Amino acid sequence: MEKMSGARSLMVALEKEGANIVFGLPGGANLPIYDELYKSNIRHILVRHEQSASHMADGFGRVSRRPGVCFATSGPGATNIVTGIATAQADSAPMIAITGQVPTKMIGRDAFQESDIIGITNPIVKYAFQPMTAAEIPEVVKKAFYISATGRPGPVLIDIPKDVQQNEDEMTFPSEVKIRGYHPWVDPDIGKIERAIEMLLSSERPVILAGGGVIISGAFAELQSIAELLMIPVVTTFKGKGAFPENHPLSLGPIGMHGHAEANKIMVEADCVLACGSRFSDRSVGTFEEFEKNLKIIHMDVDPAEIGKNQTTHIAVVGDIKASLRIMVKMLIQKAIKRSGDNPWLKRVSETREYFRQNLKLHPHPLGAAKVLRKLREVLPAQSIVTTEVGQHQMWASLFFDVIHPGTFFSSTGLGTMGWGFPAAIGAKAAKPDVPVVDIAGEGSFNMTENSLAVSVLDDLPVIVFLLNNFSLGMVAQWQRTFYDRRMIGIDLKNCPDYVKLAESYGAQGIRAESIDEIGKAVQTALKSNIATVIDIPIDPQEDVLPFVAPGTPLKDMILPS
Amino acid sequence: MWSIISVLVENKPGVLFKVTHLFRSRNYNIDSISVGVTENPEFSRMTITTSADEKQLNQIIKQLDKMIDTVEVKLLDEKKSIYRELVLMKIKITKPSDIMEITDLTNAFKCNVHDVRKSSIIVEITATPDRINAFEDLVKGYGILEITRTGICALERGMGNES
Numbered sequence: 001m002e003k004m005s006g007a008r009s010l011m012v013a014l015e016k017e018g019a020n021i022v023f024g025l026p027g028g029a030n031l032p033i034y035d036e037l038y039k040s041n042i043r044h045i046l047v048r049h050e051q052s053a054s055h056m057a058d059g060f061g062r063v064s065r066r067p068g069v070c071f072a073t074s075g076p077g078a079t080n081i082v083t084g085i086a087t088a089q090a091d092s093a094p095m096i097a098i099t100g101q102v103p104t105k106m107i108g109r110d111a112f113q114e115s116d117i118i119g120i121t122n123p124i125v126k127y128a129f130q131p132m133t134a135a136e137i138p139e140v141v142k143k144a145f146y147i148s149a150t151g152r153p154g155p156v157l158i159d160i161p162k163d164v165q166q167n168e169d170e171m172t173f174p175s176e177v178k179i180r181g182y183h184p185w186v187d188p189d190i191g192k193i194e195r196a197i198e199m200l201l202s203s204e205r206p207v208i209l210a211g212g213g214v215i216i217s218g219a220f221a222e223l224q225s226i227a228e229l230l231m232i233p234v235v236t237t238f239k240g241k242g243a244f245p246e247n248h249p250l251s252l253g254p255i256g257m258h259g260h261a262e263a264n265k266i267m268v269e270a271d272c273v274l275a276c277g278s279r280f281s282d283r284s285v286g287t288f289e290e291f292e293k294n295l296k297i298i299h300m301d302v303d304p305a306e307i308g309k310n311q312t313t314h315i316a317v318v319g320d321i322k323a324s325l326r327i328m329v330k331m332l333i334q335k336a337i338k339r340s341g342d343n344p345w346l347k348r349v350s351e352t353r354e355y356f357r358q359n360l361k362l363h364p365h366p367l368g369a370a371k372v373l374r375k376l377r378e379v380l381p382a383q384s385i386v387t388t389e390v391g392q393h394q395m396w397a398s399l400f401f402d403v404i405h406p407g408t409f410f411s412s413t414g415l416g417t418m419g420w421g422f423p424a425a426i427g428a429k430a431a432k433p434d435v436p437v438v439d440i441a442g443e444g445s446f447n448m449t450e451n452s453l454a455v456s457v458l459d460d461l462p463v464i465v466f467l468l469n470n471f472s473l474g475m476v477a478q479w480q481r482t483f484y485d486r487r488m489i490g491i492d493l494k495n496c497p498d499y500v501k502l503a504e505s506y507g508a509q510g511i512r513a514e515s516i517d518e519i520g521k522a523v524q525t526a527l528k529s530n531i532a533t534v535i536d537i538p539i540d541p542q543e544d545v546l547p548f549v550a551p552g553t554p555l556k557d558m559i560l561p562s
Numbered sequence: 563m564w565s566i567i568s569v570l571v572e573n574k575p576g577v578l579f580k581v582t583h584l585f586r587s588r589n590y591n592i593d594s595i596s597v598g599v600t601e602n603p604e605f606s607r608m609t610i611t612t613s614a615d616e617k618q619l620n621q622i623i624k625q626l627d628k629m630i631d632t633v634e635v636k637l638l639d640e641k642k643s644i645y646r647e648l649v650l651m652k653i654k655i656t657k658p659s660d661i662m663e664i665t666d667l668t669n670a671f672k673c674n675v676h677d678v679r680k681s682s683i684i685v686e687i688t689a690t691p692d693r694i695n696a697f698e699d700l701v702k703g704y705g706i707l708e709i710t711r712t713g714i715c716a717l718e719r720g721m722g723n724e725s
Contacts, residue, residue, distance in 0.1 A: 122580060123587040127630050147630065181572065181633045305624035308617070 001172055006134030007036040007165040009173075010098070013141035014042060016173060019069045019096075021045065021060070021430055023053040027073025029113060030100030032165035034071075045430065045459050048451040050077050052423035054084020055449065058093045058155075059427030062410050063385060065218065067094040067148040067156075068427055074100045075113030078159070079120065083417060085155045086124040090414025091239065092216060094153035096144050103163040104132055117159050126154030132161070135169040142177045151184025152303040153216060186304070188319030193328050196274065196298045196315050197337070203272030203296060205345045206232045209255070212239035212413070213277010213301060213321040220406035222325035223276065224248070229332045231341040232274070233349045235263040237284045239413040240277070242403030252353060253402075255555065256284040258395035261360055261547045262353040264555045269348070272296040277321040279303075280310040281414070282551075290554035300324045360547075361561040365540040366515065369396035369468065372537060375516050376438070376466055377401055379523045383408060384436040385428045389421035389445030392474035395545040397440045419448030425463040426456050436527055437463040444473045444493060453506035456532035464526045465503075465534040470541040471495045478544045503534035512536045564593070565619055566611050566645055566716050569626055570634040573599055573606040577631045581608060584629065590614060590622050594647070594713030605633065609645075609715045638716050645716035648688045651698070654705030655681055664701060671697050682707060 004012070010033060014022070021043040026034040037044055047053040050072040057068030072081050078099040088095040102111040118128050127147045129140045137160070144156040200206050214223055223243060227234050227250050234244045235252045238259075244251050253260035255267045267273075273295060278284065285291035292311050299306070299313040300321055307316040317324050332338075362370045373396055380386075382404040388394040388411040403409040410428065412420040425439040439446075446467060456463055470477075473491040480488050503510030509531050511522040519537060526533035546561040571577045578597055585592050593611040600607050614622060619637070626635045638645070655661055664683055668675050673687035687697055691714065698706070 118576065119579070122583050179630060182630045303628070305621070305628045307624075309621055309624075 001170040003168055003170050005032065005036070005166055005168050006131070006137050006160065007032040009134065009137045009171045010141065010160070010165070011036045011040040011042065012171070013138045013173060014069065015040065017141065017145045018066065022069045022071055023047055023056040023060075023427065024071025025050050025053060025073070025077065026071070027077045027100065027113070029074035029102055029162050030071060030077070030165070032162060033098070033100065033160070045455060045461070047423070048454055049449070050080035051083055051419070052449050052452045052455070054081040054095070054097060055087065055417075055420050055423035056427035056430070056455075057095045057097070058084060058088045058420075059387060059410065059424030060431045061088070061094040061153075061427075062091075062424070063428040064431035065094070065216070067096045067145055069096045069098065072097070072099050073113065074102055074117075075115045077113075078117040079115055082121060082124070085121055085157065087412050087415045087417040087420055088155040089124045089126065091412065092152050092154055092212060094148045095155040096148055096158065097155060098158045098160065100165070101130070101159045101161040104161045105163070107161065117157065121157055124155070125157050128157040128159065130159045130161075131164055133169065134164050134167040135171065137164070138171055138173045139177060142174050143179060146177055147179070147182065184302075186319050188300075188317050188324040188327055190327060192315055192317045193324060194331065196317065197328065197331060199272060199296060199298060199315060200230060200232065200274060201337070201339070205270045206230070206272045206274065207266060207270040208232050208234045209267070209273050209275040209278055210234055210236045210240040210243035211276060211278025212237065214240055214243035215407050216277065217302070217320050217322040218407065219276070219322035219325045220244070222322060222329050225329045226325060226332065229329070229338050231339045231343075231346060233266060233346070235259075235267055237278050237281065237413075238398055238411070241398060241411075242406055242409035245404055245406060246402035247404055252349070254398050256286070257549045257551070258398055258545050258547065259284075259549070259555075260399060261356040261558065261560060264547070264549065264558050265352050265356070266349055268556045270295060272298070274298045274300070276300045276325065277302070279306050285311070286549050286553060286555040286557075290556070363540065363543045363561075365543060367537060367539045369393070369539065369543060370400040371516055372468065372519060372539065373397060373400040373440070375519050376440070376523060379520050379527075380438060381436060384438060385410070385425070385432060387411065387421040387425040387428060387437070387439045389439065389441045390416045390418045391442040391445055392470070392478065392543075392545050393440055393442040393468040395475075396468070399545070401440065418445040420445075422446060422463070422465060423449050423452045426452055426461045429461040429463050433461075439463055439465050441465050441467045442474060443467055443469045443471070443499065447493070450502065453503060453508050453532060453534075457507045462530055462532045464523065466523070467499055467534055467536050468539050469499065469536055470539050470543070472541050474541065475545070477541070481544070482548075482550075499534050499536040503532070506532075508532035508534060510534050510536065512538070514538060563615060563619065564611065564613050566609060566638040566640065566643065566714060567623065567626070568636045568638050568716060568718070569608040569610060569632055570600070571606050571608060572631045572633065573604055574631070577606070578608070580629060580631060581610075581626070584625055585622075588621070588625060590618065594711070596713040596715045598715070609713070611714050636718070638718060642720075643716050643718050645690060645714050646688050647691055647694060647714050648686065648712040649694050650710045651685045651687065651701070652707040652709075653683050653685060653701050654707050655679070655683055656704070660704055664704065667697070667700055673697070
């Protein structure tokens, strides 16, 4: 045991958890923490707005698959990270948010910069702690990392009153913790996996639906083995994009509202689906009732509460996806099960894919989204990490940017948080400094957190903002064109600011690329220079994202470009 | 479908808030809730009654189970459980004979009479919701001035493994 302050014990506990970087912004109620941060070896990344700190921690967490840490002060500092916490929760990303709170004696007195952040974040955290004595902090941190990273990951909040940071106490640092109401690991039921194999083998038109759980658990090799042994085509959810190499002959890409035409088509025709780590979101399945019609559903998920939440399941396997799939692979190998690809279903799958690849009309504009994003893919190394903002560009990325190396594509898919992609890319760069990181962006989203350019430049976390600029809130514009009889309101961003000058004013590189050729060169320049770069690409404001499954309609009613 | 859920939770601040917030944020309905510390002061037991279809009830149980502060979640079988609610009812007294009549009714329902006054009487009844409703129906005519209910509390019969 060692006597130290609560703030000091926080640093020691963070270091013990391997947290060597935090994203944050200091203020009155977390200054004791910052004073100890000053003395520690933990790297601090100073953000310009706390929301970005939470997104950076989120991006760091998703890429490194261990919790990213962000700091904010009490009151507005804490409320500024609420969106980041909700985003991490919606996408099951590991994150530890540590907020300062007014001193214990001031809690409940409407003190300056007091907010009940525990109450505010209750429905959007995996768990929250508010240690009321300094001595609790080491165990709280241990538990926070344990809860955040295990089972279905998620954000954990630690709200520490200022006096608790300052008070000294004898500290004990536990090497492990047990929580009696928390059982993150369930051993997958082997009998059910056996039955799942039988069901897949006895079905005529099986598909695999890979969700975000495959990426979170890193079950890429297992998934690929199963697909190849059973010769089953693989579709993904949008969150699961890149769980399976999108240049693989069995890959059809994401299903859903803006899914690939061939993926939606084949999903609708399937008679059996092996869903791995997917929560059957409305954006993926269209309508719940229509989706499950004539479909046998095998559902694997680490979260038992996902079983049967949105879809009726025929076989449910609760457990870590990687563990479940590994057992399945073993069984297939032991039983020497290998299906031939020479069957009518796979023929139908390849024909469908070929049909749409040949016949899907692409936007004719010289800077149509497909051409722009395919050029990016062509020049970007396969292991590069890509994040996106939220909007049309995000859905075009889903449609036209193939993920080759599994687990390199990240997006705010659940909450759909505009402004997420850029700070998340910076967090990703901090986790993997050796690979290029690109934020596929739209200017509407980028506007929301563009001040993170300062961080990208000053903290040597260079990322490339690949900005599809249509001078408007494009997705809203598309919906107004499609569903509101072209009554366009609240969408015009009037080409302001000038993104090249904006980048330059931060000391970043700004490049305007007005042809496919210039885009390729700009990306290469950015990759070579290794400094933060904004590539401003003026695209056509009239381009819609197609195919499109209108909200509340089934996948089979997908609208194709005419 | 009316159901009784028994939830063993960590006895610490904020847990009741989290449980009720879960019902709010997922659009479930709480008919009644009662909470109290158990034989082990580390735990509290919540008895929640809810009206939900089978699918939703399944989700409620799973979502409660998923909460880190819940240690055990059980859907109680009405036939295999004892469940009671305590109600205090203030009834209007208009004429002296009302007192006698209400007292007779309370005897029949095995309830207690408190605070007998010229203009009102308070009756305490501990029973199943059906019986309470039946009693309420019978005394409605006198005029019910105020009611307070504790919500259901419930325990499984036997040792769990007995049937």
